[in-house]
Amino acid sequence: MIRIKREKLNSLEQFKKDRKLLQRNIELCVRELEKAKNNLEITKKKYGRKSIEYRNAYIEVQRYRYEYERLQLASRFIRPNNEEDILYRRAKISSFDKELRNVISKELDLRFHGTPIYFAEQIIKSGEISSSADRYGGYISSTDPEGEFSVSDISNLYNTIALYTDLTAYQKSLPCGCVFALFPAGMEDEMYPGLMYNVNIKRNPDQLFGIFTTPENIMRVRNWMQEAKLDSEKVFTFEEFKQFVQEQSELINSGEEQVIPDFENVRGISEIRKITNSRTQKRVNGLLFALRGITNRREYEGKRGER
Numbered sequence: 001m002i003r004i005k006r007e008k009l010n011s012l013e014q015f016k017k018d019r020k021l022l023q024r025n026i027e028l029c030v031r032e033l034e035k036a037k038n039n040l041e042i043t044k045k046k047y048g049r050k051s052i053e054y055r056n057a058y059i060e061v062q063r064y065r066y067e068y069e070r071l072q073l074a075s076r077f078i079r080p081n082n083e084e085d086i087l088y089r090r091a092k093i094s095s096f097d098k099e100l101r102n103v104i105s106k107e108l109d110l111r112f113h114g115t116p117i118y119f120a121e122q123i124i125k126s127g128e129i130s131s132s133a134d135r136y137g138g139y140i141s142s143t144d145p146e147g148e149f150s151v152s153d154i155s156n157l158y159n160t161i162a163l164y165t166d167l168t169a170y171q172k173s174l175p176c177g178c179v180f181a182l183f184p185a186g187m188e189d190e191m192y193p194g195l196m197y198n199v200n201i202k203r204n205p206d207q208l209f210g211i212f213t214t215p216e217n218i219m220r221v222r223n224w225m226q227e228a229k230l231d232s233e234k235v236f237t238f239e240e241f242k243q244f245v246q247e248q249s250e251l252i253n254s255g256e257e258q259v260i261p262d263f264e265n266v267r268g269i270s271e272i273r274k275i276t277n278s279r280t281q282k283r284v285n286g287l288l289f290a291l292r293g294i295t296n297r298r299e300y301e302g303k304r305g306e307r
Helices: 002-047 052-075 083-103 117-126 154-164 187-191 215-227 238-254 279-306
Strands: 111-115 148-150 178-182 195-197 208-213 235-237
Touching (some): 083 154, 083 215
Antiparallel strands (some): 148 195, 178 208
């Protein structure tokens, strides 16, 4: 009993520190955003709106806007940790991808997109999975170009689980995120298992195979789905998702039921495919923006460390 009380106290202390740090980062981001906006106006007068200098200054504004909104969203979900949730999340990092590989059919070709809980809410309410470049005027927060977003397949699901789903965000007193399991929309998606064209799960609900998250989040995510008029039965805990995949895989392997939908005539897929640049060029552009973002983030972290 004493041990539990001490852990609760430590959890509360960590929460207070994390909340204070988060608020400080929001305030710093507000200041940097204002500086970037002022610089944008100066750059516009000096070089004009069509200049490279203006474009770079505009992307800088979008970078701080993205970071400010991300931190604001996170502040809605920060809460004290609990030991049971932490143990659950640690177990899923180490074993879940292997467990899923053991039960999934080779014919069940899924793509997995992991995201923090606050972005999961945005995805469900808007219906769209897209890159930051689409949402923030061309600013690339990772390496995803406009029109596409990163995914994994079953062979490298570990990367999605460990790196993008916020399973370790309890270190910041934040809940776990969600993983969206999707069907590739056709040959273009199938040829590039690390990328998918933007998906609208309201317009193409059959493309969403399922969403899985931790028990802490299950009811809130189902409520979001209901509010968005999407199928809340597609929301699972990790264990429930594995069971669902196993059941669907058995149906596929037995030939009893067609589980995989046909996307040839799905409304909106043709529009999604109308992207003028080649994927290769877009990935190069994405990497260049990412390198620039890393440099900018280091400068940002340096400024934060000085305060």
